[in-house]
Amino acid sequence: MIDLRSDTVTRPTPRMRDAMAQANVGDDVYGEDPTVNRLQDECATLLGVDATLFVPSGTMANQICLHVLTDPGDEVILDRSSHIFNYESGASGMISGVQLNPIDTADGRLKPADVEAAVRPKMSVYARSRVVSLENTANKAGGVVYDLDRVHRIADVVHAHDLRFHLDGARLWNASVALDVSLADLIAPFDIAWLAFSKGLGAPVGSIIAGPDDTIEAAGTVRKQLGGGMRQSGILAAAALVAMDGYRERLRRDHDNARRIAETVAELDSFELDLGRVQTNIVIFDVSDGTVEEVITRLAAHDIHVTPFGPRTVRITLHRDVDDAAVNATIDALRTEFD
Ligand SMILES: Cc1ncc(COP(=O)(O)O)c(C=O)c1O
Structure with missing residues (x-):
């Protein structure tokens, strides 16, 4: 069978299974799983951030990030084709009480002017514009890439309006390779970002959220609130470490x-x-x-x-x-x- 339906259909390689079997583990809710800690430390270095947090899925990563960045009633500006808007079962309304403002774009990528036009005036009748969320690469748009220049120009609009900037980087690995730009540079403009191990990299489970220390500490609390505190999850982190290699x-x-x-x-x-x-x-x-x-x-x-x-x-x-x-x-x- 040649399965081209999605990059989520990969099976763990023999090396991943071996690493999973041999993984040193502990209780990660106590912060005591050495393999999770190693993964988080290696990712923090790779991504150029203070800290990272291993979470079970990309959907949970998105929802944790939005919860950390918003208050109920806030609005999130994103492309209409984004995963958060289309494929997360209405979770952002359910979990964070936020409203999504999906923007129609020609090719699945927001431009600075789209964001500028979407920011609502500060008036009591309007939801408060709070977050701009990008997806790099943009899956439903065909895996197209936001280049660094566009990300920075959107960041300028985000900062001009005192908004917060979120990255769904499920496939940021692919963007980094396509652009030949480091993951750290692609993440730097964002307040919080995450990447998936379970797409093109081929690990069975897991994503990593990246950001400043206080943001990741808050994300850890939300992960627990959502039931994403995993115990001996070094078994999963071990596969993610192998997935990143090469x-x-x-x-x-x-x-x-x-x-x-x-x-x-x-x-x-x-x-x-x-x-x-x-x-x-x-x-x-x-x-x-x-x-x-x-x-x-x-x-x-x-x-x-x-x-x-x-x-x-x-x-x-x-x-x-x-x-x-x-x-x-x-x-x-x-x-x-x-x-
Ligand atoms: C761009 C994007 N974001 C988020 C997700 C959600 O990831 P998960 O399936 O791990 O929940 C996906 C899944 O394919 C995705 O393509």
Whole structure:
């Protein structure tokens, strides 16, 4: 089976399983798990922040961050395609009592002017604009990247209005590789940020929240309140440490493979694809001849599995478990079925 539905479908490698089996553990709610502590320390250094916090999922990371940054009734400005708005089961309303202000953009990325226009005047009738949230890379927009210049220009607007700046960096690893900019530089403008181990990096579970000491201390309290205090979670942190090892080379391979597949899709008359938007490990394209269901079924006949991503749209995602042979097989199947 060639599973291109998502980069979350990866299985732990033998090295990860071995590290999990051998991991030194303790009770992390007491702060006594040496492997979690090692992961958090290594990530703090890598990300150039005071402190980090290991959490079970990206969704919990987003929700902890929003809870730390807001009060009930506040508003969060974000792109309409963002994960927080689309795929978190209304959690930000439920957990933090905040209102989301989703902005329509041409390509899934906010511009400074979008943010400027979305900030509400300070009047009692309005929700208080409090947080601007970016997603880098922007998943639903096809894995497109916010470059550092745009992040800084948005940060200027954030600061001018005394707002707070949040980063959903589930795939910041991919952005860092695509831009050849360090993770630390990409995170520096934000008040709080997080990255996932369980997407393209291939770990089974976990994300890491990064920020200043006091912010991460507050995040630790919210993690516990949400039931995310994990005990011998060094078993999971051990896999995350392995997942980080050598990630840049592997993600570069995923990006190259995404481009190869995208170039094939772009050649086929049945599809429409903007190659400019293929910047990382995700390929999204529209079906102009036939239906999304037909495309999925015809590829499934080759045991290649892709995901529907809108009424006319299909998503293909590259990840750690897709090797060059699988990419060649996918290209062959696309040509056989749709040329
Ligand atoms: C951009 C983005 N943010 C957040 C999440 C949530 O992560 P998790 O599935 O670990 O809750 C995802 C999941 O795919 C994502 O793509």
